[in-house]
Amino acid sequence: MAAKLQTEEGKEIYRQRKKIVEPVFGQVKSNLGFGRFRLRGSGKAGGEWTLVCLVHNIKKIYAKIMAKGGDLDSLTGELEAVYNPA
Template identity: 55%
Template sequence: ERFIEPGPLGTRASPAEKMAHKLRTKAGRAIYALRKQTVEPVFGIIKSVLGFRQFSLRGLKGVTGEWSLVCMAWNLKRIAKLRLK
């Protein structure tokens, strides 16, 4: 059952049913598998290595500025690591 392509989806399917159907297809599984290797390790490193677990400021403007600083710190750390090679 895991390796069989699902049949066509009905026209009255809910968004949740459409997403479940998409994840059962080969293409959908391949795209979803990319999540494991692209972005999510960066968030784990930001949490564990940089120690960033919660925002200190309130409001969209404050959070945006704080997130920009965290991303800049990540990028500088990455550049420094790559330059050593």
């Protein structure tokens, strides 16, 4: 890992991680209060993580809807463009 971080490409990838991945974990820990898994076993913990991610994504969608003044139609169009590119 240390060798990868010495290259310019590795440094750029690591910089992107700070913008993309780390804020999500911070929001899940602080805003949702999720610091530990409550269930034992990889299957149960995986299900618990899925629920946490679902809540996080619903909150993001809700925030986008409210930012557009509650106009769900315009957000639906944006989502269709992302998930069904022409």
